[in-house]
Amino acid sequence: MIVPRKLRRLAGWITVCILVGVMVVSWGVPRTLLPVDDALILRTMWDEEQYLRQIIWRAQGPLEADDPALLRILRERYLDPPSPGPMDLMLDRTDPTAQRYNLYRRGFKSWMRTNKLLRRLFSDVPSGFFLEAGALDGEFISNTLYLERELGWTGILVEADSTLYAAIAGKRRKVWVSHSCVSPASYAQKMTFEGYHAEAHASIEQRLLVRSTGNLAGVMSPAGGQMGTKVEEKIQCFPLFSYLLALNATSLHYISLDVEGAECDILLSLPWKRVNVSVLSIEHRDQNTCFREYYEMPFGSMAVTPQREENGKAVDSAVPHKTQQSKDQGPTIPHTAQQDVVVQTRVVYTNQHDPASGKDDYFVRFMKERGYVLYDYWDGDYTYIKMNSSVCERHCGESLPAGVELGSRG
Structure with a gap:
């Protein structure tokens, strides 16, 4: 009867040690289980990510x-x-697509x-x-x-x-x-943006003109949502x-x-x-x-x-x-x-x-x-x-x- 009692006591101590070990790894306090520098890095990364997640959530409105x-x-x-390298513009091209594009x-x-x-x-x-x-x-x-x-x-x-x-x-x-x-x-807020897509057969400049009429939901836009097919997306x-x-x-x-x-x-x-x-x-x-x-x-x-x-x-x-x-x-x-x-x-x-x-x-x-x-x-x-x-x-x-x-x- 004594052995089981000792086993239970030993199991209890093991459980306590495991819990302490988990807390040490989580909080990075003692140096015996985790080097100080690594512990601080992990802690900082965790705090930083949680902080950024919280601010991103709060930015949905209002900040x-x-x-x-x-x-x-x-x-x-x-x-x-800003992008590196030279610009790549339709303005500098002469092919038929660019000519249509540059009609504006x-x-x-x-x-x-x-x-x-x-x-x-x-x-x-x-x-x-x-x-x-x-x-x-x-x-x-x-x-x-x-x-x-x-x-x-x-x-x-x-x-x-x-x-x-x-x-x-x-x-x-x-x-x-x-x-x-x-x-x-x-203040900042997350809103619904209503974009518009032109018909598949539309020319490149027609597609861009239709897309240029996109607006925030609930806003009285000049085009009044009468151009193209509406596609909604959430935007910050x-x-x-x-x-x-x-x-x-x-x-x-x-x-x-x-x-x-x-x-x-x-x-x-x-x-x-x-x-x-x-x-x-x-x-x-x-x-x-x-x-x-x-x-x-x-x-x-x-x-x-x-x-x-x-x-x-x-x-x-x-x-x-x-x-x-x-x-x-x-x-x-x-x-x-x-x-x-x-x-x-x-x-x-x-x-x-x-x-x-x-x-x-x-x-x-x-x-x-x-x-x-x-x-x-x-x-x-x-x-x-x-x-x-x-x-x-x-x-x-x-x-x-x-x-x-x-x-x-x-």
Whole structure:
């Protein structure tokens, strides 16, 4: 009877030793079972991976734009560095496929106009930084390729569509690239992106045009989801400000924002006092009433136009309107009679209209209050220049380049 008792006691001690051994390996404390350096390495790797997993989960919403953990995830998981080697562009090819692809360079009037404006504004700026959101494949109707290829600029391309993002790598552009989307809020979140596929028999430029209409779910896009077959995917979105912080580029020369309907919310959530952008190209259609709603009274009351505000008549002073600035937004510029808002009624998307019409004066007012002058408007594309910038000093008072009519200015 004594032997079994000793055996049970021995088994108990063995069990205790095994448990202690497991704890030692897990925590890496004593030196007898595991070298100190190896234990610390294992512990650090475990902690690091768990930390990153937690931040990735939290980044699905919400983490604020300047959260250090969010910026780390953006840098480490969502930013591809500039590509080595020479560029590989359709622009440099002459085969039939490339010729079809490059038709936009002489047929896509909106892109041609913007490209001409950028050449005028930046031809004497040999080194700069840009951000292009809605980069497509990195070449097709790109607003920034000229700046990089001919002027030696660098920057970041942001593209949500998985297929288009994968194509950017083949272009070998010398810029950062992010497979993500710009959040329409001041915090990061995971959202549904609705991409569109053209018919199988479509030409290469038709396929790209259809894919260029992809948008975030729930956003009023210009194309209205009427082109191609919809394919949904979950995508991580970061505030515009986060990309700039992650690359230490809160002062930059140019932003191109063309994300199919989310532009207004992105601009509303940008902390304007913490960024310095010389020129912005922004797509915005007047059927998107976001900026008008920004200036309306609460509960759907009549909009407070600058004229009504200045005259002080027919305005219900008991209900404050949204012209009050947040702490992160730029200074308010006094309104004048020239800022009277005329609400447009026509929808601007196709070319079967006057491309000089459809300007959203609420949007112009919003940007003016943040220190920007409208340099050009054409068919839903706005070009703004910061009033106190060197670009404005050189170009704000001059006539537009040849082929760009003066009548299109704001």
